[in-house]
Amino acid sequence: MQIYLELLGYLASVLVAISLMMSSVLKLRLINLVGAIAFFIYGLLIGAYPIAAVNAVIIVVNLYFLYRIFSSKEYFKLLEVSSGSAYLQYFLDFYKAEIEKFIPDYRFAPSEKQLIIFVLRDMVPAGLFIGEPQENGEFRVFLDFVIPSYRDFKIGKYLYEQSRFFRQHGIRKLMSTPHNNVHASYLKRMGFQPETDEAGNAVCSLTIPV
Numbered sequence: 763m764q765i766y767l768e769l770l771g772y773l774a775s776v777l778v779a780i781s782l783m784m785s786s787v788l789k790l791r792l793i794n795l796v797g798a799i800a801f802f803i804y805g806l807l808i809g810a811y812p813i814a815a816v817n818a819v820i821i822v823v824n825l826y827f828l829y830r831i832f833s834s835k836e837y838f839k840l841l842e843v844s845s846g847s848a849y850l851q852y853f854l855d856f857y858k859a860e861i862e863k864f865i866p867d868y869r870f871a872p873s874e875k876q877l878i879i880f881v882l883r884d885m886v887p888a889g890l891f892i893g894e895p896q897e898n899g900e901f902r903v904f905l906d907f908v909i910p911s912y913r914d915f916k917i918g919k920y921l922y923e924q925s926r927f928f929r930q931h932g933i934r935k936l937m938s939t940p941h942n943n944v945h946a947s948y949l950k951r952m953g954f955q956p957e958t959d960e961a962g963n964a965v966c967s968l969t970i971p972v
Contacts, residue, residue: 767807774800785910788831795824831914838920839882840927845872853880853890861907865941868905876904877931881917888912891921899934906938915951922952928970936968 777797784790798820805814843850854861854870861868872878872892881889889912892905908917928936938954940946946966954966 767804770800770804770807774798774804786913787911788828788914791824791828791831795821795828798824836916837882837884838917839885840921840924841880841882841887843878843880845874845876845878847878849887850878850880850890853887857907857909860910861905864945865905865907867941877901879921881908881921883912883917886912889917889921893936895931895933899932901928901931901933901936903936903938915948918948918952922968925970925972929972934970936970938966938968939963940966 774797777793777800781790781792781794781797784793798817802814802817802821805811805817850872854872858870861870876892876894879891880887881891883889889908890905891903891907893901893903895901906918906921922936928934936954937959938949940949949966952968954968957965957967959965
């Protein structure tokens with residue numbers, strides 16, 4: 763029994779430590795909540811009631827902030843910018859290493875042919891979407907990036923539900939190349955379907971509803 767108690771204590775410690783490494787507030791709260799629950803149970807089982815009491819408070823605090831995250835009404839807006847935007851260049855330079863980590867073949871060369879969109883979340887430019895329209899109504903996605911503190915899928919969900927916006931730009935189908943398993947999982951969650959393009963390459967597509 764003692765060994766299991768020690769393992770529970772170690773698990774709780776690891777979870778709390780991991781939560782503090784999360785750049786996403788949502789992930790931080792969720793992992794920290796699980797860690798606090800583990801510490802609460804651990805404290806009760808070993809009779810360390812001050813530990814249990816402190817973690818009971820932490821559990822309540824985490825639940826409160828998670829409730830605010832999921833219940834708060836947020837403002838989203840698409841903002842088109844030109845390829846020569848100074849802020850666009852600052853943004854790309856600042857997040858260059860982060861972008862390369864997820865989309866290593868992005869060229870950092872926005873052009874006038876491309877559609878460049880910032881996704882504003884409560885007026886914060888939290889996402890950047892860049893791609894190029896094709897003559898057949900398809901749209902090749904080059905970059906779909908969200909800054910670390912806003913990676914809870916809300917931006918992607920909002921963006922890919924804007925069928926009217928895409929249709930106004932003559933876009934009927936979005937095409938994106940999955941760069942790794944994480945990216946492929948994200949595209950699947952956003953509603954993209956795997957297929958093969960004309961060159962025989964594996965891609966993911968999302969048909970824009972009318």
